[in-house]
Amino acid sequence: MTTRKRGLRLRIRFEAKVVLAVVIVALVPVVAMLALGQAFLTTAISQGLNTGIERDLARGFTARRELFETVKALFRRHADVIARDAAALVPRDDVRGEPRVPAADEREQRQAFVALLERQLDGIDALARVQILAHDGRVIADASRSARLGTDRRTRTERRALPNVGSDPAQAPLVLVATFSIEWERFREFERAGQRLRVYSVMRRSQVAATLVGVLKAQVVLLPIALVASVLLAWAVARNVTRRVKLLSLATARVGQGDLSVRVRPRGLDEVDDLMQAFNAMVEDMQISRSRIEYLQRIGAWQEFARRLAHEIKNPLTPIQLAVQEVAKKYRGDDAAFAKTLDAAREVVEEEIATLRRLVDAFSNFARLPDVKPALGDLAEFVRDAGENRAFLDEAAAGIDGRAEVAVHFDERRSPIPVEIDRMLLRRALDNLVRNAIEAGAKNVWVRAEAHAEQAWLVVEDDGPGVPESARSRVFDPYFTTKSDGTGLGLAIVRKLAFDHHGDVGLEARPGGGARFVVTLPIAAPDRPTRPSFVTFDRSRRA
Amino acid sequence: MGSDAGHAQQLTRAVQTAWLRGEPRVSFTYRDLFDGETIGRIQSGLQVTVVMRAWVYPETGREPVGFVARSCRIAYDLWDENYRVEVLDPAGLRNVALGSLEGVLAQCGTAGALPVRMFRPPRQAERLRVSATAEVDPVTPDMVARIQRWVANPGETAADGHGGFFDAFVALFVSPNVTDAARTIRIESTPIVAP
Secondary structure (H helix, E strand, O other), X not given: OHHHHHHHHHHHHHHHHHHHHHHHHHHHHHHHHHHHHHHHHXXXXXXXXXXXXXXXXXXXXXXXXXXXXXXHHHHHHHHHHHHHHHHOOOOEOOOOOOEOOOOOOXXXXXXXXXXXXXXXXXXXXXXXXXXXXXXXXXXXXXXXXHXXXXXXXXXXXXEEEEOOOOOOXXXXXXXXXXXXXEEHHHHHHHHHHHHHHHHHHHHHHOOHHHHHHHHHHHHHHHHHHHHHHHHHHHHHHHHHXXXXXXXXXXXXXXXXXXXXXXXXXXXXXXHXXXXXXXXXXXXXXXXXXXXXXXXXXXXXXHHHHHHHHHHHHHHHHHHXXXXXXXXXXXXXXXXXXXXXXXXHHHHHHHHHHHHHHHHHHHHHHHHOOOOOOOEEEEHHHHHHHHHHOOHXXXXXXXXXXXXXXXXXXXXXXXXXXXXXXXXXXXXXXXXXXXXXXXXHOOOEEEEEEEEEOOEEEEEEEEOOOOOOHHHHOOOOOOOOOOOOOOOOOHHHHHHHHHHHOOOEEEEEEOOOOOEEEEEEEEEOOOOOOOOOOOOOOOHHHOO | OOHHHHOOEEEEEOOEEEEEOXXXXXXXXXXXXXXXXXXHHHHHOOOEEEEEEEEEEEOOOOOOOEEEEEEEEEEEEOOOOEEEEEEEEOOEEEEEEEOOHHHHHHHHOEEEEXXXXXXXXXXXXXXXXXXXXXXXXXXXXXXXXXXXXXXXXXXXXXXXXXXXXXXXXXXXXXXXXXXXXXEEEEEEEOOXXXX
């Protein structure tokens, strides 16, 4: 319950912090931009939407309108001038001197009109067509520029009486019809100017300043959306982390309660997963360390027991032996049978005392194992050296029920395997392992050094009967033995020495029969400032 | 200014009604809409739009039972010096050219036998009233679109702009605010009686 509460509190705190950080990171610049944007927009609105600009737009529109008026006035003036010039060419009645329509056969008169009209067309760019018509509509003269009558131009026609008798062309014998044109684009510009003025007017009229604030409102709507998205994203990311942190928290709590079997399962490649892997490695190391400590404590207790036992047994042995020898020596009687019995008893007592002395020696050796004093060495060289100085092993082999026929093979590997070892004590461990193999009934014993990843292996294997699987977990316990005359201390000493070398010893069945003992030692690296953690025998780590 | 809409001139006047197949044809004038400023705008060559909408209500009711609308788009042609008027009403769309301002005011400031589309047949002798709103240059969807484009992209001309996502987004906020007209009058009729 407490763990759950702690996990919950942790998650809330961490997630809240992450979310808060994201919100702050997202909110501060956005709010600042909104404030600046509003200030900028307000300024822009006050400058952009005012009566001055509307007035200027209106003036622009008016200017275009006045341009049209001016153009029209200009066209009217042009028409007046052309009419005046043409009036001078109008023929007169011979009798009354009144203007008249030229007759059909008066070619020169008509050509004079045409020449006048052509000159006008040449001189006035906007003049597209000019005609002189009789009052009944007959064409007297006609001149035009077709390019000025295209669909891209808009025309305007002026009519003038020839000569100008009053202002009604219908009263005159001749009529001047002048058609002017300008580009349609001018009208479209005028229309667009009117549209702009209307739009601007509506915008100002409709207080578009307020509507422009709608743009800000749009941003205000976008802001929460962005914030919610940011918060959700941050929450998802944070939750992904806190979920695994919570797992670690729960696992740590279980470790705190003494459960070293707990493991967490990393699922990614980020730092939290690195932490989970480190946690697993740490718990595994703790588990190994605890088993070592427990073993060493047990060994320590057994050593103390062995020391006391040796002391208690050893002390009375000599008086017993002397007493028996004295009794046998001082008998002067004639009873030959009794004397014989006495001698037999003395011999038995002396043999048993000798056996007890060996046992006491074994206990004493176990109880007084010296401290390991490691020095940098080469495990391969150590094996070669053991092979070259194998006399003690051969003696040991020969001394065991006369089994001189046992062959001990030492590997001649040359490539160095750097380790920090106490050569004397490691030799003792090797001696114990070889002795154990010989005592088990092996015909051949092989000794070699191997290098695996960060571990160095001292391998001792034999072709003996092997160790039953049911006994493998106990063979390193003190006083556990499967042999009738064994003390059960040899392998316990091996493991104690392996631990003292920051290593371990393992046992497995040898393929083909027999047993294989592996003493694992950490490989010494010259650039490694401190000793590595304990190494254990794990076949999966074999390189 | 926009405040004109809020201070629309309220008028009460008689509406002539002729009934044809259960539908009233209303006649009334709203020439009051054309004040000096509006006339000046027309004469300046600026295009001016006049929209009249009329609802028929039961005399004391609030739910309309009939509706009719009429719009005039007036443009003075400076070149040809006449008024071009585009009229849209239940009779359809038609263009007319008028030589005088008076003709324009008569054309665009008068409803003459305008057929009202009734949502339901009037009951016999039902007392009804006509409520009309006439506006000068009301903000049309087209105008709103122009404003939206201008707001979304001030660099473009109001006439040519075409917006994207932001344009559409801005429209959500701009449209509701642009709803009034340059000038508005409201006309309430005296009661009319269905035959």
